[in-house]
Amino acid sequence: MAPRALAATLDTLSTSPADDAARGPARLLDVYRMLANVRQLDTSAVAWQRQGLIPGYAPMLGQEAAQVGAGFAVDKTRDFVFPSYREMGVAYTLGVNMVDYMSTHKAIWHGGLYDPVASHFAPFQAVVGGSVLHAVGWAHGQTLNGASLGGLGVGLAFLGDGASSQGDVHEAMNFAAILKAPVVFFVQNNGWAISVPTEQQVAGGSVAARAAGYGMPALRIDGNDVLAVLEATQRAVAHARAGLGPVVVEAMTYRRGPHSTSDDPGRYRTLDDEKIDGGEDPLRRFRSVLVEQGVADASFFDKSDADAQTRADEIRDGVVALESRPGSEMFDFVFQESTPTLGAQARQWREESEHV
Amino acid sequence: MSESTKSATLEIVRETPLLQLSMQQAINRALGEILDTDDRALIFGEDVGLLGGVFRVTDGLQQRFGANRVFDTPLAESGILGTAIGLAMAGFHPIPEVQFDGFAYPAVNQIITQLARMNYRSRGTLPMQVTLRVPSFGGIRAPEHHGESLESLFAHVPGLKVVSPANPQQAYHLLKHAASMPDPVIFMEPKARYWNKAGVDLAADEDIASLEGSVIARPGKHATLIAWGAMVSRCLQVAELAAEDGIELEVLDLRWLKPIDEAGLAASISRTRRAVVVHEGPHTIGLGAEVAALVSQSCFDTLRAPVERVTGFDVPYPSGDLEDEYIPNIDRILFGVQRVLEYRRG
Numbered sequence: 200m201a202p203r204a205l206a207a208t209l210d211t212l213s214t215s216p217a218d219d220a221a222r223g224p225a226r227l228l229d230v231y232r233m234l235a236n237v238r239q240l241d242t243s244a245v246a247w248q249r250q251g252l253i254p255g256y257a258p259m260l261g262q263e264a265a266q267v268g269a270g271f272a273v274d275k276t277r278d279f280v281f282p283s284y285r286e287m288g289v290a291y292t293l294g295v296n297m298v299d300y301m302s303t304h305k306a307i308w309h310g311g312l313y314d315p316v317a318s319h320f321a322p323f324q325a326v327v328g329g330s331v332l333h334a335v336g337w338a339h340g341q342t343l344n345g346a347s348l349g350g351l352g353v354g355l356a357f358l359g360d361g362a363s364s365q366g367d368v369h370e371a372m373n374f375a376a377i378l379k380a381p382v383v384f385f386v387q388n389n390g391w392a393i394s395v396p397t398e399q400q401v402a403g404g405s406v407a408a409r410a411a412g413y414g415m416p417a418l419r420i421d422g423n424d425v426l427a428v429l430e431a432t433q434r435a436v437a438h439a440r441a442g443l444g445p446v447v448v449e450a451m452t453y454r455r456g457p458h459s460t461s462d463d464p465g466r467y468r469t470l471d472d473e474k475i476d477g478g479e480d481p482l483r484r485f486r487s488v489l490v491e492q493g494v495a496d497a498s499f500f501d502k503s504d505a506d507a508q509t510r511a512d513e514i515r516d517g518v519v520a521l522e523s524r525p526g527s528e529m530f531d532f533v534f535q536e537s538t539p540t541l542g543a544q545a546r547q548w549r550e551e552s553e554h555v
Numbered sequence: 556m557s558e559s560t561k562s563a564t565l566e567i568v569r570e571t572p573l574l575q576l577s578m579q580q581a582i583n584r585a586l587g588e589i590l591d592t593d594d595r596a597l598i599f600g601e602d603v604g605l606l607g608g609v610f611r612v613t614d615g616l617q618q619r620f621g622a623n624r625v626f627d628t629p630l631a632e633s634g635i636l637g638t639a640i641g642l643a644m645a646g647f648h649p650i651p652e653v654q655f656d657g658f659a660y661p662a663v664n665q666i667i668t669q670l671a672r673m674n675y676r677s678r679g680t681l682p683m684q685v686t687l688r689v690p691s692f693g694g695i696r697a698p699e700h701h702g703e704s705l706e707s708l709f710a711h712v713p714g715l716k717v718v719s720p721a722n723p724q725q726a727y728h729l730l731k732h733a734a735s736m737p738d739p740v741i742f743m744e745p746k747a748r749y750w751n752k753a754g755v756d757l758a759a760d761e762d763i764a765s766l767e768g769s770v771i772a773r774p775g776k777h778a779t780l781i782a783w784g785a786m787v788s789r790c791l792q793v794a795e796l797a798a799e800d801g802i803e804l805e806v807l808d809l810r811w812l813k814p815i816d817e818a819g820l821a822a823s824i825s826r827t828r829r830a831v832v833v834h835e836g837p838h839t840i841g842l843g844a845e846v847a848a849l850v851s852q853s854c855f856d857t858l859r860a861p862v863e864r865v866t867g868f869d870v871p872y873p874s875g876d877l878e879d880e881y882i883p884n885i886d887r888i889l890f891g892v893q894r895v896l897e898y899r900r901g
Contacts, residue, residue, distance in 0.1 A: 279644075310676035321644070322676045326668045332634060333669070336641020336649075343597075343623055343647070354641070367665070370634035377629055532675045533714050535682045535737035538814035 224494045226271075230425055231489060232503045233267045234482050237288040239507035240297065240514060244287075244304065248460040252519065253304045257285045261423070261455030264481035265387050267292050268428025269355070269450070272436050273319075277352040281321045281334040285387075286357050295320050298517030307521055308528075328365030331356040331384070335371045335445075338380040342442070350440035351381040358384065361392025363406045372445070376413040381439035384447045385432065387422060389454035390476060394467040407449035415445050422450025423481040426488070453477045526552065573754030581723035581755050582612050582688075582744065585730040586650065590620045593648055596734065598625045600635055600652030600688075609654055610690055610749055632662035636687070640669050643683045650734055652688045656743075657700025657872075659689055663708070670739050671714030683739045686730070691719065692784050692835050693882055694747030696875030703872055704836030706783075709741045710813040710845070717812040719743040721772070721787035724755045725810065732766040743812075745785035768816035771823065775805035778829035778895050781820065781846055783809040786833045786883065793888045804892065812842055820846065821853035828854070829895040831863040833883050838866040860898030865891040 241263075244256045259266060262285070270292025273280060280289055290300045290313075299313035303323045310322030324330040338354035362368055363386060375382045386406045390397050398404065410417035416438065418431040428450055435446035455477050457464050464473070489495040530537070530545035537545075576584065589596050598613055604627040607614030617625040628635050632653050639649035653659045659666070666687070673681050693702030709717045716738055720726035726744065733740040759765075772787055773794050780790040787808045794804040807823050809815065824830045830850050832843040847862035865883045873881050 281641075308678065310678065312678070314680055315677050316680050322673070322681070326664075329665075329669055332637020332665065333641035333644060335634075336638035336643075337645045338641070339638065340642045340645025340647050344645075367633055367637060370629070370631040371637065373629055373631070374634045374638055528678075532677075532679050534716075535674060535679065538716070540814045540817065 224492075227426075227489060227492075227494050228499065228503075230267060230271060230429070231485060231495065231500075232506070233271070233292050234263050234425065234485060235500075235503045235507040236510055237263045237267055237291050238482055239504070239511045240291065241287060243511040243515060244301065245456070245460060247515065247518070248304075252515070253301070254306050255460050256304045257459045258456035259285050259287055259454075261453045261477060261481065262387055262389055263288055264425035264485065265422035265428055265450040265452045268422075268425040269357075269385050269432045269448075271429050272432035273355060274353075274436075275319055277319075277347075278436070279319050279321065279334075279337055279352065279354050281324070281330040281337070281354060281356045283324050283327065283330065283357055283359065283362065285359070289357060290318075290320055293318065293320055297514045298521065301514065301518050302521055305518055305521055308524060312521075328358055328362035328367045331358055331362070331365075331368050331371040332374070334382050334384075335375045335378070335380050338375070338382045338439070338445075339378045341381055342378070346442060351442055353381045353383060353436050353439045355383045355385055355436075358386055359392065360386065360388040360390070360397045360401050360406065361395070363409075364392075364400055372409070372413050372415065372447070375445035376415050379442070379444040381442065382445040383432065383435045383439055384445065385435075386447065386449040387452055388449055389452050391454050391458070391468075393458040393462065394464075396468075405449060407447050410447040413445075415447055417447040417449065419449045419451065422452035423478060423484060425481060425485050452481075573756055575752050576723045576727070576755045577750050577752045578720070578723045578726045578744070579610055579612050579749040581727040582730055583614055583616070584757075585727045585734075586613060586616060587619065589650065589731060589734045590616065590624055593734070595646060595648045596624070596650060597642060597647050598650050598652070599628050599638075601630050601654045602627060603652050608652065610746065612688070612690075612744070612749075613652070632658055632660075633665050636662040636665035636670060639685050639687075640665065640673060640683065643685050644673070644681050648684045648686075648734065650686045650688060652690075654690065655697075655701045656689055656691045656703040656705055659687075659705060660700075666709070666715070666741075667712050671712045674738065675714060682737045684734075684737050685739045686734045686736075686742055687739065688730075688742045688744060690746040690749075691743035692745050692747060693872060693878055694745075694785055694835075696878060699872070699874070702878065704834065704841075704867065705741075706743060706812045706834075707836055707840060707842045707845075710815075710842060715739055715741055715813060717741045717743065718810060719745060719784040719812060720810070721745070721782075721784060721808050722748070723751075723753045724759070725808075727755050727757070728759060728766055729810065732763065743784060747785045748788065751788070768811060769807055769809045769819035772806040772808040773804070775803035776827055777803050778831060778892055779805040779807050779823045779827045780888070780892070781807045781809055781830060781832040781843075782834065783812060784835070786835060789883065789885065790833055790888065793885055793892070796885065797889070797892060802892070802896070809846070815845065815849065817849050817853065820850055824850050824854045825857050828857050828859045830854075830858070831865060831888065831891040831895055833865045833888055833891070835867050835882050837869045838864060839869050841866050860895040863891040863895050 266288030270289045295318045303311040334354035334356035341352040407417035407419040420431045603613040604617040639651045642649045782790045790806045832846045843864040
């Protein structure tokens with residue numbers, strides 16, 4: 200497994216004062232509860248797809264520590280997360296309405312039904328690397344607004360090793376470094392871009408290593424160690440918040456499941472590969488830590504897992520109850536101010552579709 | 556209003572001297588006023604700061620408003636557009652510039668998959684008040700990719716609005732209007748017309764409705780020439796020449812390429828009963844095809860001839876030496892007019 204920090208610039212990052220609180224027992228238990236919630240919802244969603252409740256889903260099995268750890272470092276009142284399509288764990292940790300989040304997987308609405316502004320979580324993003332530049336622009340806006348007491352709002356761009364091949368990610372990192380924008384590029388290097396392994400995707404083997412070329416600090420961490428992720432992300436966020444510019448965090452993790460429920464990993468990797476490359480389950484690892492530290496025992500884990508099941512069932516009920524949006528919404532949200540042409544199409548649709 | 560008051564008012568209007576501005580100056584003036592009145596407006600792009608843009612359209616604005624409001628970006632068009640989207644998400648009103656039409660292509664992914672859809676994807680919670688200025692079309696003997704017509708590409712994309720001014724007066728008012736709209740607008744500046752001066756009435760912007768839809772640039776009765784951007788002045792030249800032969804051509808300046816003013820087209824062509832649409836972009840799937848379809852839909856019974864299209868050809872935009880062979884010239888437009896005038900059914 201990758202060492203917790205490889206980049207030489209690590210020591211230049213300031214340490215967030217929140218670090219100590221993050222290590223407190225109550226916080227550790229919260230982190231575990233969220234890991235359990237996310238694991239349960241993720242595995243449930245795969246089952247929902249098999250049951251026909253949702254047409255498809257992109258599992259994040261194995262990336263729980265990376266996503267929950269990062270999510271706990273976000274200040275929900277002033278930071279803003281720019282996800283891709285596999286950030287369910289970040290959304291859950293941020294408190295996004297998860298029925299509204301899962302609505303995109305039920306093919307109800309592409310961006311999801313949650314309010315991105317209120318949630319501080321940008322719409323579900325299908326374009327690989329598509330939202331990374333948005334994080335830079337949003338973050339530069341925070342600079343232009345001027346820092347309030349306690350520093351700048353930070354834009355967190357979530358991307359993967361596959362997205363790191365996109366030209367937009369280069370442009371985003373260069374713009375951010377030039378503008379000194381308060382951005383954290385949070386890279387989940389999960390080993391696979393659908394069927395293509397990292398070694399055929401990322402020349403040099405590390406996205407974090409590229410940061411040096413932009414004059415940016417970078418942290419390369421064990422993304423399956425939730426506390427390492429939390430600490431690294433907090434430090435990166437604190438650096439950006441202080442107006443010191445962008446940071447790359449590369450969390451080395453593993454996509455234990457398929458790319459999506461339509462994917463068949465058997466065509467490009469074996470179960471033995473998965474067992475060896477995946478390493479120890481991040482939840483099991485964190486349970487060991489909590490037990491070693493005497494913070495939690497089996498009854499806590501049982502209770503957390505049962506609560507996670509209850510919450511997943513509640514979300515399932517919500518997803519089952521989700522109704523199709525009225526077809527008129529196809530037309531309603533194209534513009535803030537619609538056009539005569541579009542209005543005529545909407546009227547014709549209504550007349551010819553018996554939805555009068 | 557009594558007759559005497561009315562004539563007095565007209566007298567005052569006539570006495571107000573119109574400012575003589577080039578389109579480049581008119582746009583520069585509009586940008587300055589936008590930055591002055593809207594403190595969320597930002598201008599950025601390649602060389603728009605200290606240099607004032609390669610066409611000097613942003614000349615002096617960084618000095619006047621500071622490097623936070625008017626700033627140079629790295630040379631990367633996708634980065635410019637993606638950053639604009641993020642700034643709009645943060646509540647700003649970006650007015651980015653892409654230096655030349657053909658260099659909007661690297662930004663097309665961000666424009667189509669993000670800018671045009673963010674309002675839709677977010678169910679109206681993340682409006683994209685972004686005005687993308689693109690020096691457009693040909694006619695200046697420039698290198699490759701400096702003379703492209705992108706209107707049919709952008710007009711085809713749901714979620715975008717597209718406009719092109721034909722003269723300094725329009726450029727000034729349409730840009731201020733576009734920048735105030737809560738939706739993304741592609742503002743196509745006809746670079747061949749940047750230096751032509753004409754009168755600008757700065758006060759004429761009180762009526763927003765007058766900035767929507769098309770305008771009749773010259774009334775006529777035998778056929779309507781439909782054009783936008785730099786082709787409007789060329790069509791006016793054609794109308795002038797045709798008038799010498801007793802042919803009265805109406806020139807309809809479409810202005811908005813999305814949404815297209817269907818009612819304005821129908822009103823003109825139901826009177827003239829003949830239409831020639833003129834554009835620089837390639838023929839096939841050019842915006843002229845859309846115009847022809849709309850006209851045949853609304854004026855089928857009154858049309859005396861099929862709608863003619865006088866356009867660029869289905870070839871890559873040629874080198875400057877062949878530019879005049881490619882862009883519709885006066886003769887080719889007159890041939891188009893002749894075809895609709897001489898057409899006989901059966």
